[in-house]
Amino acid sequence: MTTDLSERYGAPSPTGRRIVLATVGVVVLAFAGWLAWTTLFHATPAVSSEIGGWEVVDDGSVDVTVSVKLEDGVVASCSVRAYAEDHTTVGELAFEPVDGRNQVTLRTERRATSVTLLGCTAPGQPRPR
Numbered sequence: 001m002t003t004d005l006s007e008r009y010g011a012p013s014p015t016g017r018r019i020v021l022a023t024v025g026v027v028v029l030a031f032a033g034w035l036a037w038t039t040l041f042h043a044t045p046a047v048s049s050e051i052g053g054w055e056v057v058d059d060g061s062v063d064v065t066v067s068v069k070l071e072d073g074v075v076a077s078c079s080v081r082a083y084a085e086d087h088t089t090v091g092e093l094a095f096e097p098v099d100g101r102n103q104v105t106l107r108t109e110r111r112a113t114s115v116t117l118l119g120c121t122a123p124g125q126p127r128p129r
Helices: 005-009 015-045
Strands: 046-058 061-070 077-083 089-095 100-106 114-121
Touching: 015 114, 061 077, 061 114, 077 100, 089 100
Parallel strands: none
Antiparallel strands: 046 061, 061 100, 077 089, 077 114
């Protein structure tokens, strides 16, 4: 005796299927909107920076050039760090940059052999850029 499964268990409701598809569609659209917003937000930070160069002045200081791009009205903070030959930190400086080229003097405990830009941050931008 052959029985149809729909007779035995009942057929799925067409309305239920539409509700599930609509719910999945709303969730997918919400995720796509969030992903687009996140991508745009992180692609256009309020402040970004890069090190232009550095020069050891003497055993106690280093001149550092940092190029900074700031949005209008943004107050940011940038940090640079100097290292000695044995890779220990010998100096660190946090400064408030202006848009464009920033020339700062970093005081060191002893002669520095390298300088790293840790990055710049602005309010609402926790990751240095």
